[in-house]
Amino acid sequence: MALHEYECPSCGGAMEFNPKTQKLKCPYCDSEFDVKDYVANHNSDSTGEAADQYTDQSTTDDGQQLYIYKCGSCGGEILATESLGSTKCPFCSNNVVVSEKFTGEFKPDYIIPFKCTKDDAMNTYRKYVKSKRLVPKVFLDENHIDEIKGVYVPFWIYNATMSFSGAYEGRKVRHWRDSTYEYTETKFYDVRRAGTEDFENVPADASKEMPDDLMDSLEPFDHNEMVPFNMGYLAGFLANKYNVSASENMPRAMNRIKNSLIADFKGTINGYSSLRPLGETTGIERSSHKYALYPVYILNTTWRDNNYLFAMNGQSGKFIGNLPYSIARAVKYYIPIAALVSVISFLIYYFVI
Numbered sequence: 001m002a003l004h005e006y007e008c009p010s011c012g013g014a015m016e017f018n019p020k021t022q023k024l025k026c027p028y029c030d031s032e033f034d035v036k037d038y039v040a041n042h043n044s045d046s047t048g049e050a051a052d053q054y055t056d057q058s059t060t061d062d063g064q065q066l067y068i069y070k071c072g073s074c075g076g077e078i079l080a081t082e083s084l085g086s087t088k089c090p091f092c093s094n095n096v097v098v099s100e101k102f103t104g105e106f107k108p109d110y111i112i113p114f115k116c117t118k119d120d121a122m123n124t125y126r127k128y129v130k131s132k133r134l135v136p137k138v139f140l141d142e143n144h145i146d147e148i149k150g151v152y153v154p155f156w157i158y159n160a161t162m163s164f165s166g167a168y169e170g171r172k173v174r175h176w177r178d179s180t181y182e183y184t185e186t187k188f189y190d191v192r193r194a195g196t197e198d199f200e201n202v203p204a205d206a207s208k209e210m211p212d213d214l215m216d217s218l219e220p221f222d223h224n225e226m227v228p229f230n231m232g233y234l235a236g237f238l239a240n241k242y243n244v245s246a247s248e249n250m251p252r253a254m255n256r257i258k259n260s261l262i263a264d265f266k267g268t269i270n271g272y273s274s275l276r277p278l279g280e281t282t283g284i285e286r287s288s289h290k291y292a293l294y295p296v297y298i299l300n301t302t303w304r305d306n307n308y309l310f311a312m313n314g315q316s317g318k319f320i321g322n323l324p325y326s327i328a329r330a331v332k333y334y335i336p337i338a339a340l341v342s343v344i345s346f347l348i349y350y351f352v353i
Contacts, residue, residue, distance in 0.1 A: 004097040005072050006038075006235040012073075014094045016236030019114040019314075024232055035232035071096065083207070086152065086231075086239035097231050101241040108229040110157075110292040112221055114150060114237065114314040121148050121297040121312050124319045128310075147301070150314060152239035152293040153215065154206040156246045157223075158199070158253045161285040162261045165194045170272035189272070193265045196285060203294070204253040206242035210296075211309075212252070217320045218313045221294055225315065229293070239293060246289045258282050 006015040006024065013028035017035070024033045069078040076091030085101030088094070102108060125148065170189040177183060201223045205215040262280055269275060295314025299321075300307065310321030 003069055003072055004099040004231055006095040007073055016095060017114065017233050019117050022113060024235055035230050038232050069098065083240045083243045084238065085241045086234040086237060095235040097234050099231065102231055106241045108293050109290040110226045111152065111229045111233050112226050112292065112294050112315055113233045114295040116312065116314050116317050118148060118150060120317060124312055124317060125299065125310060128319050128321065148297050148299045150237040151296050151298050152234060152237055153210055153296045154240055154242035155203045155292050155294050156206050156249045156253070156289050157292050158202045158250065158287060158289045160199045160257055160287040161196055162199065162257060163196050163283040163285050164261050164265050166265055166280045167192050167278040168269065169276040169278055171274045173273040191269055191275070193268060197261055197264060199257050202253050202257055204249040206244045206249055207240050208243050209240065214309065214311055218296060218311055218318055221313065221315055226292060242291065254284065
């Protein structure tokens, strides 16, 4: 597996993809190149060899096999998992891509390039933590926000034409009264809907390492900014090849599509007091899929023996994460508020009621 390396032709510095300019840029001499025009001038024919041949550390903490590659620029050894396809040489900081992880059957059809920088992610993280009043004040200071990593996460994106047939019992209820009686009239209707609907670019992440609910929470991604894959976009970022196949992911994507399909057809039924489903049938008329890489910033940090995971959509800047809770700060903020509300309620009751 050859290493594709991104070394500046002018000064030898490590080239990186710049999300602001959408070009490859050298941070040392400021040389810039269009992604499609850059030609790597240092590549390595190093094949990944199992790490257990050279070191006692042969797997990651979660059991993934580690492999060793040789940097073509400095000769240093690069340690990587089987699914990691883009990384950095720990010795010369050169950005490298294991090209075979993104060629042949593993070549993505598309990529959504990063638009947000690491500084954007760090600033968003700070604002996010500071905006949560119940977070312990020392949490931000004790965390290594410089460890935020930009990662291209593999996704399968599905297109499908779905069929639908549904039967419902609709009810219309009318109430009125006269001087003597109250009346209720209930009418029942046989309501039916049938047809097809097209769905495009329904994503499902294809990485076992990334929690599905976390990736779902980062949506939406703007597929209008999706471009044909080029390894140049990976320079300076981590990237994983898929380790969940399209067929394995298809039931999850189809379930999302099915729920939207039913909701869309039911949304065309109006004017009834209530609607009871009698039967809903869905089917796949046609389906296809493409392979793409999506931009995500990740921070996985431990604080007081608890793990906290944060993620940011590298295209839109949408940020999510779980945070610790401080009882002391809850007492500080909410007990005075509760006391004030109680006093006001008492005064209203005593003087008004």
